[in-house]
Amino acid sequence: MNRKDRRAEKKLGRGEAPSLPLALAAAFGEAVRLHQAGQLAEAEAHYRHILSRHPQHADSRHLMGVLAHQVGRGDVAEQLIREAIALEPRTGAFHANLGNVLRARGQAADALACYQTALELEPSSATAHNNLALGLKAVGRLDEAEQAARRAVAIQPDFPEARAALGAILADAGTLDSAERDLRQAIALRPDYAEAYDDLGTVLKEQGQVGGAIAAFRQAVQLKPDLANAHTNLAMALLAQGAFEEGWREYEWRWRAPRMAPASRGFTQPQWRGEPGEGRSLLLWAEQGYGDTIQFCRYAALARARGFRVILEVQSPLVRLLKRLEGADAVVVQGATLPAFDLHCPLLSLPLAFGARLETIPGSAPYLAADPVDTGRWAKRLGDRKGLKVGIAWSGNPNTTAHARRSLPLDQLARLTETAGVRFVSLQKDDGEQLRGLPILDLMGEAASFADTAALIANLDLVISVDTAVAHLAGAMGKPVWLLDRFDPDWRWLLGRGDSPWYPSLTIYRQPAPGDWGAVVGEVLKHLSWKEREGPAA
Numbered sequence: 001m002n003r004k005d006r007r008a009e010k011k012l013g014r015g016e017a018p019s020l021p022l023a024l025a026a027a028f029g030e031a032v033r034l035h036q037a038g039q040l041a042e043a044e045a046h047y048r049h050i051l052s053r054h055p056q057h058a059d060s061r062h063l064m065g066v067l068a069h070q071v072g073r074g075d076v077a078e079q080l081i082r083e084a085i086a087l088e089p090r091t092g093a094f095h096a097n098l099g100n101v102l103r104a105r106g107q108a109a110d111a112l113a114c115y116q117t118a119l120e121l122e123p124s125s126a127t128a129h130n131n132l133a134l135g136l137k138a139v140g141r142l143d144e145a146e147q148a149a150r151r152a153v154a155i156q157p158d159f160p161e162a163r164a165a166l167g168a169i170l171a172d173a174g175t176l177d178s179a180e181r182d183l184r185q186a187i188a189l190r191p192d193y194a195e196a197y198d199d200l201g202t203v204l205k206e207q208g209q210v211g212g213a214i215a216a217f218r219q220a221v222q223l224k225p226d227l228a229n230a231h232t233n234l235a236m237a238l239l240a241q242g243a244f245e246e247g248w249r250e251y252e253w254r255w256r257a258p259r260m261a262p263a264s265r266g267f268t269q270p271q272w273r274g275e276p277g278e279g280r281s282l283l284l285w286a287e288q289g290y291g292d293t294i295q296f297c298r299y300a301a302l303a304r305a306r307g308f309r310v311i312l313e314v315q316s317p318l319v320r321l322l323k324r325l326e327g328a329d330a331v332v333v334q335g336a337t338l339p340a341f342d343l344h345c346p347l348l349s350l351p352l353a354f355g356a357r358l359e360t361i362p363g364s365a366p367y368l369a370a371d372p373v374d375t376g377r378w379a380k381r382l383g384d385r386k387g388l389k390v391g392i393a394w395s396g397n398p399n400t401t402a403h404a405r406r407s408l409p410l411d412q413l414a415r416l417t418e419t420a421g422v423r424f425v426s427l428q429k430d431d432g433e434q435l436r437g438l439p440i441l442d443l444m445g446e447a448a449s450f451a452d453t454a455a456l457i458a459n460l461d462l463v464i465s466v467d468t469a470v471a472h473l474a475g476a477m478g479k480p481v482w483l484l485d486r487f488d489p490d491w492r493w494l495l496g497r498g499d500s501p502w503y504p505s506l507t508i509y510r511q512p513a514p515g516d517w518g519a520v521v522g523e524v525l526k527h528l529s530w531k532e533r534e535g536p537a538a
Contacts, residue, residue, distance in 0.1 A: 001063060006136050020375050021053075022146070024050050024053055024054055024057075024334075027046050027049060027050055028046070028050055028057075028059065028060060030046055031046030031047050031050065031060070031063070032063070033045050033265065034046060035066075035067060036065060040067055040070065040071060043063075043067060044064060044067055045062075047060045047064045047067070047322050048064070048503070049061060056087055057283075058084040058087035058088040058091070058094070059084070061071070061081075061083050061084040061087065061276065062080070062081055062084035062091075062093070062094050062097065063082050064080050065077045065078070065079070065080030065081035065083075065084065065097065065098075065101070066081070066097055066415065066502065068080060069097070069100065069101045069104065071499065074101055074104060074105045077101045078098065078101050078102065078105070081094060081098045081101060082098065085098065085438070089378040090121055091410050092117075092118040092119075092121035092122035092125065093118070093123070094113065094129060095114045095117040095121065096115060096118040096131050097109075098114045099111040099112070099113075099114030099118065099131060099135060100116045100131070102114060102129050103134070104258060106262070108135070108138040108139045109139060110134035111135050111138065112132075112136065112138070112139055112215060113423050114135075115128070115131040115132045115134070115135040116132065116135075116423070118131060118494075119132050121133075123153065125155075126152045126153075126155040126156035126159050126162060127152070127159075127161075128153035129148050129149070129151045129155065129162075130148070130149060130152040130161055130162040130165050130471060131147035132148040133145045133146070133152060133162075133165050133166070133169060134147065134165055136148060137165070137168065137169050137172065142169055142172055142173045145169045146166065146169050146170065146173070147371040148171055149162055149165045149166035150166060151202065152165070152166075153166060156236075158189055159189075160186040160187075160189035160190035160193055160196070161186070163182050163183070163185045163186035163189060163196075164182070164183060164186035164193065164195065164196040164199060166182045166423060167179045167181075167182035167183035167185075167186060167196070167199060167200075167203070168199050168510060169332075170182060170185075171183075171199065171202065171206070173403075174404075174514070174515070176203055176206055176207050176514070179203045180203050180204070180207070183196050183199055183200040183203060184200065187200065192223050193223075193226050194219075194220040194221075194223035194224035194230065195220070195224075195229075195230075196217045196458065197217070197219045197220035197223065197229070197230070198216070198217060198220040198227060198229055198230040198233060198429070200216045201213040201214070201215075201216030201217040201220065201230070201233055201234075201237070202233060204216060205233075205488055206405075206487075206488040207488075208487060208488060208514075210237055210240060210495060213233075213237050214234065214237045214238065214241075217230050217231075217233050217234035220234075221234060221428075226254035226256075228253045228254070228255075228257040228261075229258070231250050231253030231256075231257075231328055231506060232250070232251065232253050232254045232257045232260075234250050235247050235248070235249075235250035235251035235253065235254070235491075236251070236490075236491040237491070238250060239251070239491040239492070240416040240489065240490075240493075240494060240495050241494075241495060242358045242494055242495075244351065244356055244357050244358060245355075245357070247491075248349075248352040249352065249354065251348070251349075251352070252349065252352065254325040254348075260287075260392070263287055263288075265285065265344070265346075267283075267344050268315070268342050269283075269341060269342060269343055269344050269347065270343055270344075271343070271344060271345055271346075272343040272344065272345040272353055273352075273353055274304075274352075274353040274354060274355065276306055276307055277303070277304075277306045277307030277308030277309075278307050279307060279309070279408070280306040280308060280309070280342035280343060280464025281305075281308065281309040281310075281311060281324075281340065281341040281342050281343075282309070282310055282311065282341065282342065282343050282344070282345065283311045283313060283338065283341040283343070283344040283345070284297075284299070284300060284303065284310060284311070284312050284313070284344075284345055284346075284347055284350070285312075285314075285344060285345055285346055285347065286313060286314045286318075286334065287346040287347055287348060288347075288348065289315055289469065290315060290317065290318060290450070290469035290472075291467075291468060291469035291471070291472040292347060292348060293314050293315060293318055293322075293347060293474050294368070294450075294469060294472040294473055294476050295476075295492065295502060296347040296348055296350055296351075297314070297322060297325055297328070297349070297367075297368075298367050298476070299327075299351075299354065299362065300312055300325055300326070300327030300328045301325075301326045301351040301362075302327070302354060302362060303327065303329030303345075304327045304329070305327075308343075308459070309329050310327055310328055310329050310330075311328075311329065311330045311332060311338070311339055311383055312325070312328040312330070312331045312332070313331075313332045313334055313336075313338065313448055314331065314332075314333070314334065315333075315334055316333050316334065316449075317449045317450050318450050319331055319332075319333050319449070320449050320450075320451040320452045321368065321370075321449065321451040321454055322368075324368070324369055324371070325367070325368065326367065327495070330534075332340035334377075354356060354481075358501060361501045361502060363501050363502055363503070363504055364504075365475060365476060365477070365478040365504055365505060366476060366477045366478035367476055367478050368454065368473070368476040369454070369458075369477060370451065370454040370455040370457070370458040370477070371451060371455060374451060374452060374454075374455035375458045375459065377454045377455070378443075378452070378455045378456045378459055379459050381443055381446070382425070382441075382443075382456075382459050385423065386463065387421055387422060387423040388421060388422045388423065388461050389423050389459065389460045389461050389462075390422050390423065390424050390425065390460065390461065390462045390463070390464060390528070391424075391426075391427040391456065391457055391460045391462070391463040391464070391465075391470070391474070392413075392416070392417075392425070392426060392427060392428070392440065392463075392464050392465070392469035393426075393427040393428050393463075393465040393466060393468055393471070394407060394408040394410075394413050394428060394466055395407040395408070395466065395468070396466060396467060396468035396469075398492045405486045405514075405515070406467045406485075406486050406490075407466060407486075408466055408484060408517055408521075409517060412517045412518065412520075412521045413438065414438055415521055415525075416464070416521050416524060416525065416528075417438050417439050418439075418441055419525060419528050419529065421527065423441065424438075424439060424440045424441065425430055425440065425441045425443070425456070425460060426440050426441065426443070426444050426446060427444065427453060427456065427457070427463065427465065427470045428442075428470075429444050429447065429453075430444075443456065450469075450473060453470070453473060454473060454477060457470075457473065457474055457477060457479055458477065458479075460479065461480070462479075462480045462481070462482065463479055463480070463481040463482070464481075464482045464484065464524065464528075465481060465482070465483060466483070466484045466485070467483065467484075467485055467486070467489075467490055467493070471506070472503075474505075474506075475500070475502065475505055475506045476503070478504075478505050479505060480505050480507075481503070481505060481506045481507070482506075482507050482509060482527075483500075483506055483507065483508045483509065483510065483523075484509050484517075484520050484524065485508050485510045485511065485520075486510075486511055486514075487510065487511040487513060487514040487515070487516070487520055488513070488514070489510060491509075493508060493510075495511075498510075509523050509524055
């Protein structure tokens with residue numbers, strides 16, 4: 001048996017317990033063999049047989065939990081592994097695999113506690129240190145995560161999972177060259193390591209090597225055809241290149257990826273795939289962030305043109321704004337009781353249903369408008385002081401993975417607001433503390449929803465925003481908007497473009513190198529001075 005096989009056995013927790021009768025011990029050995037061979041149904045039958053005769057056999061109960069985790073039955077997996085721990089509380093592998101289950105279910109803090117327990121039980125185990133690194137990464141403690149991963153590599157230099165974990169941690173920390181090196185070393189140690197290829201693709205994409213990223217994602221999918229993360233990442237890289245036909249098709253894999261799977265709705269009604277409406281009702285539902293909802297709600301009018309009665313379900317802060325959307329027969333808040341409907345479609349699946357291509361994007365704007373009464377009320381709040389009125393948003397959702405890369409540092413924000421003759425107005429919600437000492441008028445505490453933000457934008461001459469919902473809102477309203485974008489753009493902004501087919505009034509200012517906001521702000525300041533000399537829009 002080679003070293004890799006011994007690690008696999010240890011990972012599965014093999015070890016015929018002396019208390020098992022000889023026949024059941026043989027059955028357990030066969031169960032583990034079947035489990036390792038991927039014959040999960042047969043392995044489960046063997047584990048059940050053993051437990052029917054020997055209910056206290058902790059290894060069988062634990063491995064049934066591991067198997068349940070492998071097939072996506074997280075609640076069953078957690079219960080079985082906890083039962084195994086109750087029988088044998090000092091087996092490190094049990095705690096480690098419980099941590100894996102909890103981490104997959106989004107319970108990062110609880111998972112970390114499990115990994116810490118496993119390490120206390122097995123302090124010299126490279127696997128235990130590596131699991132701790134992954135747990136620390138999941139809660140954002142990257143410095144500690146890196147230390148744990150390096151300890152795992154030091155204990156076992158030929159451990160590909162530890163090399164890959166170190167690479168993923170370094171990637172999160174923005175150390176891309178080192179991340180690429182460690183991921184390639186992981187692949188050299190294990191050439192069939194699909195997950196490492198997937199992570200390598202992400203690093204290459206962040207370095208601007210989109211062609212190389214696509215190749216890495218394709219290799220991951222070839223090695224592991226059901227790796228949903230790799231399919232989803234491949235989709236976004238293809239969409240960034242404008243390869244819409246394959247990109248939108250691959251993007252449907254997002255519902256099997258851990259991040260999006262919990263948001264799947266499980267409706268009994270079928271998903272709409274583009275067929276005519278013929279008087280039926282179609283539920284279009286928001287699936288991701290506010291900006292995504294604003295961007296893709298434009299398809300409501302096209303769905304109605306297909307003959308549907310369109311029901312639009314959206315996040316609460318968007319309801320009042322989208323009640324004015326053409327094509328929506330009813331707008332419902334997320335969580336409310338839904339009216340009857342015949343078909344449904346998540347918003348970001350609409351381009352697939354319509355067979356969208358770059359040249360067929362419904363890019364006409366405005367398709368959203370502020371309420372005139374609200375617009376007048378906000379005009380009074382702004383006052384009639386002279387000068388170019390520029391709205392500004394410098395930070396997106398802090399819970400997204402790209403938050404740090406897409407947010408404008410405060411020193412660059414301060415530099416931007418030094419422009420003479422310009423009145424800056426905050427469009428940033430809940431960040432008023434950051435404005436102390438900056439010449440930015442902040443009225444956002446009075447904005448109850450996106451309807452108020454839209455009415456404020458309607459009174460401005462220009463919006464300057466990082467990649468956040470404000471940019472989408474201004475673009476959907478047809479307001480001139482300058483997007484301050486990171487070096488590795490989100491797929492929707494495409495590659496190598498200064499404009500957007502999604503929003504004709506949007507101009508992109510993109511970093512020439514990762515993290516180079518100074519160059520972006522420099523370009524904006526130059527153009528802003530020209531804009532100020534032109535004066536406010538008539």
